[in-house]
Amino acid sequence: MAKDHSGAHALPLDTILSGDCAAAMDALPENSVDLIFADPPYNLQLKGELHRPNNSLVDAVDDHWDQFDSFAAYDTFTRDWLRAARRVLKPDGAIWVIGSYHNVFRVGAAIQDAGFWMLGDVIWRKTNPMPNFRGKRFTNAHETLIWASKSEKSKYTFNYEAMKALNEGVQMRSDWTLPICTGHERLKNGRGEKAHPTQKPESLLHRVLLAATNPGDIVLDPFFGTGTTGAVAKMLGRRWIGIEREAEYRDLAAARIADVRPYEKTALEVTASKRAEPRVPFGQLVERGMIRPGEELLSGNGRHRAKVRADGTLSGDGVKGSIHQVGAAYEGAPSCNGWTYWHFKREGRRVPIDALRQQIRDEMAGKRLS
Amino acid sequence: MAKDHSGAHALPLDTILSGDCAAAMDALPENSVDLIFADPPYNLQLKGELHRPNNSLVDAVDDHWDQFDSFAAYDTFTRDWLRAARRVLKPDGAIWVIGSYHNVFRVGAAIQDAGFWMLGDVIWRKTNPMPNFRGKRFTNAHETLIWASKSEKSKYTFNYEAMKALNEGVQMRSDWTLPICTGHERLKNGRGEKAHPTQKPESLLHRVLLAATNPGDIVLDPFFGTGTTGAVAKMLGRRWIGIEREAEYRDLAAARIADVRPYEKTALEVTASKRAEPRVPFGQLVERGMIRPGEELLSGNGRHRAKVRADGTLSGDGVKGSIHQVGAAYEGAPSCNGWTYWHFKREGRRVPIDALRQQIRDEMAGKRLS
DNA sequence: AGCATCAGTGAATCCCGCC
DNA sequence: AGGCGGGATTCACTGATGC
Numbered sequence: 001m002a003k004d005h006s007g008a009h010a011l012p013l014d015t016i017l018s019g020d021c022a023a024a025m026d027a028l029p030e031n032s033v034d035l036i037f038a039d040p041p042y043n044l045q046l047k048g049e050l051h052r053p054n055n056s057l058v059d060a061v062d063d064h065w066d067q068f069d070s071f072a073a074y075d076t077f078t079r080d081w082l083r084a085a086r087r088v089l090k091p092d093g094a095i096w097v098i099g100s101y102h103n104v105f106r107v108g109a110a111i112q113d114a115g116f117w118m119l120g121d122v123i124w125r126k127t128n129p130m131p132n133f134r135g136k137r138f139t140n141a142h143e144t145l146i147w148a149s150k151s152e153k154s155k156y157t158f159n160y161e162a163m164k165a166l167n168e169g170v171q172m173r174s175d176w177t178l179p180i181c182t183g184h185e186r187l188k189n190g191r192g193e194k195a196h197p198t199q200k201p202e203s204l205l206h207r208v209l210l211a212a213t214n215p216g217d218i219v220l221d222p223f224f225g226t227g228t229t230g231a232v233a234k235m236l237g238r239r240w241i242g243i244e245r246e247a248e249y250r251d252l253a254a255a256r257i258a259d260v261r262p263y264e265k266t267a268l269e270v271t272a273s274k275r276a277e278p279r280v281p282f283g284q285l286v287e288r289g290m291i292r293p294g295e296e297l298l299s300g301n302g303r304h305r306a307k308v309r310a311d312g313t314l315s316g317d318g319v320k321g322s323i324h325q326v327g328a329a330y331e332g333a334p335s336c337n338g339w340t341y342w343h344f345k346r347e348g349r350r351v352p353i354d355a356l357r358q359q360i361r362d363e364m365a366g367k368r369l370s
Numbered sequence: 371m372a373k374d375h376s377g378a379h380a381l382p383l384d385t386i387l388s389g390d391c392a393a394a395m396d397a398l399p400e401n402s403v404d405l406i407f408a409d410p411p412y413n414l415q416l417k418g419e420l421h422r423p424n425n426s427l428v429d430a431v432d433d434h435w436d437q438f439d440s441f442a443a444y445d446t447f448t449r450d451w452l453r454a455a456r457r458v459l460k461p462d463g464a465i466w467v468i469g470s471y472h473n474v475f476r477v478g479a480a481i482q483d484a485g486f487w488m489l490g491d492v493i494w495r496k497t498n499p500m501p502n503f504r505g506k507r508f509t510n511a512h513e514t515l516i517w518a519s520k521s522e523k524s525k526y527t528f529n530y531e532a533m534k535a536l537n538e539g540v541q542m543r544s545d546w547t548l549p550i551c552t553g554h555e556r557l558k559n560g561r562g563e564k565a566h567p568t569q570k571p572e573s574l575l576h577r578v579l580l581a582a583t584n585p586g587d588i589v590l591d592p593f594f595g596t597g598t599t600g601a602v603a604k605m606l607g608r609r610w611i612g613i614e615r616e617a618e619y620r621d622l623a624a625a626r627i628a629d630v631r632p633y634e635k636t637a638l639e640v641t642a643s644k645r646a647e648p649r650v651p652f653g654q655l656v657e658r659g660m661i662r663p664g665e666e667l668l669s670g671n672g673r674h675r676a677k678v679r680a681d682g683t684l685s686g687d688g689v690k691g692s693i694h695q696v697g698a699a700y701e702g703a704p705s706c707n708g709w710t711y712w713h714f715k716r717e718g719r720r721v722p723i724d725a726l727r728q729q730i731r732d733e734m735a736g737k738r739l740s
Numbered sequence: 741a742g743c744a745t746c747a748g749t750g751a752a753t754c755c756c757g758c759c
Numbered sequence: 760a761g762g763c764g765g766g767a768t769t770c771a772c773t774g775a776t777g778c
Contacts, residue, residue, distance in 0.1 A: 045753055052749085053768040055703040061751050071482060100751060101491040101516070105482065108475025112441060120507050121471040121514070123493050125545050126750095131769040132541060134754035135530040135643070137490055139770080141543035143751080144491075144514070146471070160505040171502060173511035175495050175545070180750060183773060198751050211508075283536030287548070287573035289555070293605075293637035310580055310606060310633060311532035311640040320641070322539060363549070364497055488753070525756085530768095540770070644767065645755080651765090694765060707766050746776075755767080 013218065016230070016242040016250050021222035024243045025084035033241065034157070034217040036085050036095040037208060037229050039200060041066045042103045043074045052133050061197045065245070071106065078107055081222060082114045086150060088220065094119065094149045094156045096208050098200070104144045116148035119156065123175040124204060128182075147212070156212070163211050172211070178203045187226045187252055195252050196226045205232035213238055227253025234260045280357045282323050282338065283312025290356045297323075297342040298350060304330040306342070314342075323353070383588065386600070386612040386620050391592035394613045395454035403611065404527070404587040406455050406465040407578060407599050409570060410448065412473045441476065448477055451592060452484045456520060458590065464489070464519045464526045466578055468570070474514045486518035489526065493545040494574060498552070517582070526582070532640035533581050542581070548573045557596045557622055565622050566596045575602035583608055585638050597623025604630045607638045648734060650727045652693050652708065653682025660726045667693075667712040668720060674700040676712070684712075693723070 011032055017024045044066055050058040068074040085095060095116060099107050112118060122145040129141040149156040163172035178201060185202060187195040205228050213219060215237040221229035224242030226249055233240035234257055244250045285291045286308060293310040306316035306326050314326040321329070323338025331341075339357060343350040381402055387394045455465060465486060469477050482488060492515040499511040519526040533542035548571060555572060557565040575598050583589060585607040591599035594612030596619055603610035604627055614620045655661045656678060663680040676686035676696050684696040691699070693708025701711075709727055713720040 042751055043753090044751065046751095047753070049704075050752060050754060051704060051768090054747095055701070055705070056748075058752070058754095059749075066751085100753095101478075101488055102751085102753060105475045105478025105516075108471075109479040112475065118471055120510065122508065123495070123512055123545065125493070125495070128750080128771040129543070130750045130752075131771090132752080132754060133768055134752095135541075135768050136528060136754045137752090138492065138533070139541045139543040140490065140752065142493055142545050146475075158506055163508070171505075171509045173499070174508040175493065175512050179772085182750070182771095186750095194750090279538070281536060281538040283538070284548075284573070287536070287576045289572060292633065294634035307634075307637060309637050309640060310576075311529075311535045312538075313535045313641055315636065315639075322535065490753090522753090649757095649765080692765075705764090705766075707768090709766070742778100744776100744778085746774105748773085748775100750771100755765105757763105757765090759761105759763085 011218065012241060013239045014230075014234070014241075016224060016227070016244055016253055018247070018250060019243070019245065021243040021245075022081045022084040025081070025088050025220075025222060028088050028241075030087045031090050032218070033088050033220045034090055034093050035209070035213050035219045036089060036093070037205065037219060037221050038081075038085065038095065038097045039198070039221075039223050039225065040078065040081070040097065040099070040103070040107065041068075041223075042100050042198075043068050044100075044102055050133060058130075058133070059197070063197060074103065075106060075110065078103075078110045079114065082107075082110055082116075085220075085222060086114055086116065089150045091150055091153075092155045092157075094147065094154065094212055096212065097146045098124070098143055099146070100140075100143050104146070108146050111146060111148050115151060117150075117152040117154065119147045119149055120174060121146050125175050125177045127177060127179045129180065145208070157214060157217070159211055159214075163207075166207070166210070176204070176207060178207075181228075187256060189248070189252070196249060199226055200228050202228055202232050202235075205229055206236070209233060209236050209238055224253055225249050227257050230257045231260050234262055237262055280360050281312060282353070282357075284360065285353065285356050286310065286312050288360075290359075291344060291353070295344065297344055297353065299327070299330065299341055300343055300350070300352070302350070306330075381588065382611060383609045384600075384604070384611075386594060386597070386614055386623055388617070388620060389613070389615060391613040391615075392451045392454040395451070395458050395590075395592060398458050398611075400457045401460050402588070403458050403590045404460055404463050405579070405583050405589045406459060406463070407575070407589060407591050408451075408455065408465065408467045409568065409591075409593050409595065410451070410467065410469070410473070410477065411593070412470055412568070444473065445476055445480065448473075448480045449484065452477075452480055452486075455590075455592060456484055456486065459520045461520055461523075462525045462527075464517065464524065464582055466515055466517055466582065468494070468513055468515045470510070470513050474516070478516050481516055481518050485521060487520070487522040487524065489517045489519055490544060491516050495545050495547045497547060497549045499550065515578070527584060527587070529581055529584075529640055529643075531643045533577075535641040536577070536580070546574070546577060548577075551598075557626065559618070559622070566619060569596055570598045572598055572602050572605075575599055576606070579603060579606050579608055580640065585635075594623055595619050597627050600627045601630050605633055607632055607635065647731060650730050651682060652723070654730065655723065655726050656680065656682050658730075660729075661714065661723070665714065667714055667723065669697070669700065669711055670713055670720070670722070672720070676700075 044061055046060050097107055124143045126141050129139055132139050181199045181201040189195040218239045219233045220241045222243045224244035230240040230242050291308055293308055295308050296305050298305055306314040309315055316326050319326050319329045323342055324336050327336035327338045327341040339354040340352055342353050467477055494513045496511050499509055502509050551569045551571040559565040588609045589603045590611045592613045594614040600610040600612050661678055663678055665678050667676050676684040679685055686696050689696050689699045693712055694706050697706035697708045697711040709724040710722055712723050
């Protein structure tokens with residue numbers, strides 16, 4: 001146990017508490033922690049099994065801790081832990097909560113109703129999400145983080161310059177592109193399986209803690225799991241408190257954090273600085289009205305024509321497909337760069353569609369620099 | 371007024387209704403529209419101006435229609451228009467709602483509580499967002515769209531292949547990178563100012579309508595504003611209904627949409643899914659002599675064989691059944707696409723039986739045209 | 741050693757028509 | 760309405776194996 005800055009209360013710093021998180025928080029002194037990071041159950045409510053196209057089975061998140069009988073039950077659970085969380089938070093403290101479309105709207109409304117002040121939401125944009133295997137929806141490629149202060153009057157911590165530096169000198173945006181947790185970072189249990197179904201990447205916590213805390217600050221995670229929050233807090237010289245119901249997770253987290261050496265920031269953010277030339281789908285030219293559906297494109301040699309369709313495909317003489325596919329078919333070639341092959345007419349001249357792509361890339365680059 | 375497909379009810383197609391949107395929707399027949407796109411007021415809590423609009427701040431979103439006394443008032447408003455929206459929606463219809471962190475969590479929770487079935491959320495990632503001038507938060511670089519069907523059982527429309535084509539052959543993700551509405555697309559009022567504080571880009575609506583509707587579908591927008599939804603719906607050969615309280619917006623929208631030229635019909639034919647192709651029973655290949663009874667089929671990996679029987683079933687090692695059933699049994703898989711699994715021999719090479727199905731489908735398509 | 745190939749996997753509300 | 764069965768459906772990356 002350690003003393004907080006006032007010396008009036010004792011806090012179990014750098015330890016993992018067991019039990020229900022609301023009860024555990026209620027046992028802590030009020031107004032005592034600087035930041036709360038919470039990754040609560042998402043209440044996925046998955047129905048049947050899901051197979052990949054190669055017939056392998058997707059490992060569903062069907063753990064008992066993610067099961068709730070109804071929205072009402074989930075709301076009761078949510079409002080209770082949020083109430084307890086707000087109580088232990090210092091007046092100038094803040095909370096981050098991560099969720100998916102299954103639960104994040106209910107959680108967000110509960111955060112507002114509990115008296116927190118919404119500072120914004122951040123999108124974790126996954127570089128390598130799991131695809132949608134049945135072709136029935138979009139690739140579920142993001143999760144949402146809610147950022148809120150204890151009250152409207154809170155003087156919350158935001159390290160603006162650190163975020164700007166992390167983003168190569170331009171203001172950090174509300175969408176963060178980071179990979180999911182895989183490889184050696186992903187904790188395994190004794191049986192060689194993943195230890196936790198929803199382990200978050202350290203890069204995500206690194207960015208949250210760097211943005212919203214200062215060295216020495218106290219970070220509490222009421223759904224500690226395998227302790228990513230604690231591990232990154234230790235790396236970054238923050239104090240931490242974890243709460244976790246499952247003994248197996250607590251043991252893994254404790255061992256993991258014991259191995260962490262502080263202040264070695266290694267290469268946690270390398271992926272964020274990787275900036276390939278942005279891919280511009282031809283369809284975007286159509287959506288943006290630079291090319292009209294129904295408009296005719298010509299090959300550079302003028303021998304072939306095709307019409308643009310609303311989804312960014314071309315339709316020509318008995319051929320339908322992408323700009324590359326239709327070009328290749330016309331030329332009897334194995335492949336074709338549609339960007340340089342196809343042209344549109346402007347003021348009587350043939351202009352390659354690549355000029356429009358360049359225009360879009362210039363816009364994007366200009367906005368990044370300015 | 372026009373008749374819907376049943377002829378039983380009249381719908382005011384391709385027109386803008388005035389008045390409160392919930393009341394206007396309640397005056398329409400139930401189960402009558404295919405899609406609702408809604409961009410409701412954001413409940414921006416600008417301090418000191420909750421009850422009195424300050425017209426001197428022309429650039430702020432502080433018009434009187436965007437002010438609400440409290441979350442409770444906003445929730446009442448939200449739940450009322452969502453109830454009316456769900457009523458007019460066809461059983462297989464869907465709704466899209468766009469919002470920011472100020473309102474989207476409350477709206478999302480209300481959508482779930484109203485009985486809609488959450489299909490996912492989509493992030494509009496802005497290429498050119500307005501920076502955060504005070505350096506106290508992240509650049510607010512995204513907005514959230516919620517996609518939900520009328521009920522869990524709805525057979526909602528999702529043009530998977532068109533979305534994939536629009537994204538150059540890879541599955542469309544839940545984050546969409548598109549610019550905000552600027553330049554000539556941004557409507558001006560008579561005084562040279564921007565006509566509407568939150569005009570959405572046509573590219574965003576293009577993608578929503580292409581993903582979630584078919585040509586001829588009826589799209590309703592209860593917060594029509596300056597009519598982006600109607601303009602894009604007209605371009606894409608969809609029918610539309612707008613509801614808007616402000617006469618100035620209605621006038622601007624009507625003039626704007628009148629100027630829109632729809633795309634050619636052929637340009638609206640979008641890449642189709644295989645599921646839409648006519649079903650060909652395997653037995654038809656046998657009947658037509660393309661495969662002889664007694665002929666042996668091989669699995670693609672060459673490890674399994676089965677004999678074709680006269681009724682179009684296969685018989686292999688202790689297994690009898692359809693091409694799919696025998697394939698699944700051999701692979702120990704829950705299911706199997708026999709069309710791609712089984713091959714026959716021609717001139718020493720293994721050819722998938724799907725090639726013969728394609729031959730039949732090509733013939734059928736030829737007959738349909740002639 | 742180094743490169744090519746293959747197998748595995750990740751917070752997932754993931755089919756549909758016919759009888 | 761529930762059961763049956765045809766048959767449609769995946770992206771990025773990691774780590775192991777093979778040559």
